[in-house]
Amino acid sequence: MKTYVFGHSSLGLPILAYHFLTTPSPTHRVLILGGVHGDEIEGVALANALLADRLKSPSSRLDLTIIPEFNIDGILLKTRGNGNGVDLNRNLPTKDWSPIATTPRYQPGPQALSEVENQPLVHFIETEKPTFIISLHSWKPLLNINEPSNSTLCHKVASRIASFTGDIIEPTIGYSTPGCLGTYAGLERGIPTITYEIERGMKLNAVVQKHLSPLLEGLKVLEA
Numbered sequence: 001m002k003t004y005v006f007g008h009s010s011l012g013l014p015i016l017a018y019h020f021l022t023t024p025s026p027t028h029r030v031l032i033l034g035g036v037h038g039d040e041i042e043g044v045a046l047a048n049a050l051l052a053d054r055l056k057s058p059s060s061r062l063d064l065t066i067i068p069e070f071n072i073d074g075i076l077l078k079t080r081g082n083g084n085g086v087d088l089n090r091n092l093p094t095k096d097w098s099p100i101a102t103t104p105r106y107q108p109g110p111q112a113l114s115e116v117e118n119q120p121l122v123h124f125i126e127t128e129k130p131t132f133i134i135s136l137h138s139w140k141p142l143l144n145i146n147e148p149s150n151s152t153l154c155h156k157v158a159s160r161i162a163s164f165t166g167d168i169i170e171p172t173i174g175y176s177t178p179g180c181l182g183t184y185a186g187l188e189r190g191i192p193t194i195t196y197e198i199e200r201g202m203k204l205n206a207v208v209q210k211h212l213s214p215l216l217e218g219l220k221v222l223e224a
Contacts, residue, residue: 001018001019001020001054001055001058002018002019002021003016003017003018003019004016004017004019005017006067006120006124007116007117007119007120007121008116008117009071009072009073009082009083009116009117010073010082010083010084010086010115010116010117011073011083013072013073013076014072015067015069015070015072015117015120016067016068016069017065017066017067018051018054018065018066018067018068019063019064019065020054020058020060020062020063020064020065020066021063021064022058022059022060023060023061026061026062026063027061027062027222027223027224028062028063028131028132028222028223029062029063029065029128029129029130029131029132030062030063030064030065030130030131030132030133030134030219030222031065031067031124031125031128031130031132031133031134032047032050032064032065032066032067032133032134032135032136033047033067033070033121033133033134033135033136033181034046034047034048034066034067034068034069034070034136035047035068035069035070035071035072035074035075035136036070036071036088036089036135036137036181037071037074037080037081037087037088037089037137038071038072038073038074038075038076038077038078038079038080038081038082039074039078039079039080040080040137040138040139040200041075041138041204042136042137042138042198042199042200042202042204042207043135043136043137043138043196043198044068044069044075044136045204045207045208046136046196046198046207046208046211046212046215047066047067047068047069047136048068049207049208049212050066050212050215050216051066051068053212053216054066060219060223061223062219062222062223064219065124065128065130070088070117070121071088071117074088080105081105081107082115082117084109084115085107086107086108086109086114086115087105087106087107087108087109088115088117088118089135089177089179089180089181090106090107090108090109090177090178090179090180091108091109091112091113091114091115091118091179092112092113092118092121092122092179092180092181092183092184093112093113093122093179093184094112094178094179094180094183094184094188095183095188096178096179096183097112097178097179098178098179099111102176108178108179112179122184125184125185125189125191130185130191131191131192132153132157132191132192132193132222133181133185133186133191133192133193133194134193134194134196134215134218135181135182135193135194135195135196136196136198137195137196137197137198138197138198138199138200138201138202139197139198139200140197140199140200141165141166141167141168141197141198141199142167142168142169142170142173142195142197143158143161143162143167143168143169143170143194143195143196143197144170144171144172144173144182144194144195144196144197145158145169145170145171145186145192145193145194146171146182146183146185146186146187146192146193146194146195147186147190147191147192147193148186148187148190148192151190151192153192153221153222154186154192154193154194155169156221157192157194157218157219157221157222158194158218160214160217160218160220160221161196161214161215161217161218162214163214163217164213164214164217165210165211165214167197173195173197180195181193181195182195196215198211
């Protein structure tokens, strides 16, 4: 396992990434993000639990990068946005990016890709070319899948997860999300992307108990 500084936050804090590669011929290059929204601590807990599991059992057929605390400023401040008050999941340079905030919580920033957290994320996607992305959030139990029309990989992974959790699988989250990762990576760049929504307000030990094993099962689909 390699630990490295993925980038820095708007307040200058390091964003840590953990890279696992135990085979010269991985089946997939996977990126897992936690804490894109700082007040969605359930996703942070699950990402850290996955990291702890991989540290104990690193062997895998995947090239796996885990970033448990992507929006470290927001996590420490207990806010959805980063240190600038920007919603990082409305700030990516998608074709539908808009400077208009539909609510005060969804501030998109002064321009697309203005935030220093998102800049290394875009660089990683463009240069490292992950073949699957899972972003861990919390709202209501939901697996939002975004993938090109000729792919069923998201649905296969989500179906495996849902067989344990009972979560519903949807291609849309139910409202407009300009500048989001699902659009940027999943729809515009053809990288199968799951936005994994955990029930908000769950106790963190319950989050891990309910969701870690299903997440591991979903990753096994990518190892086949």
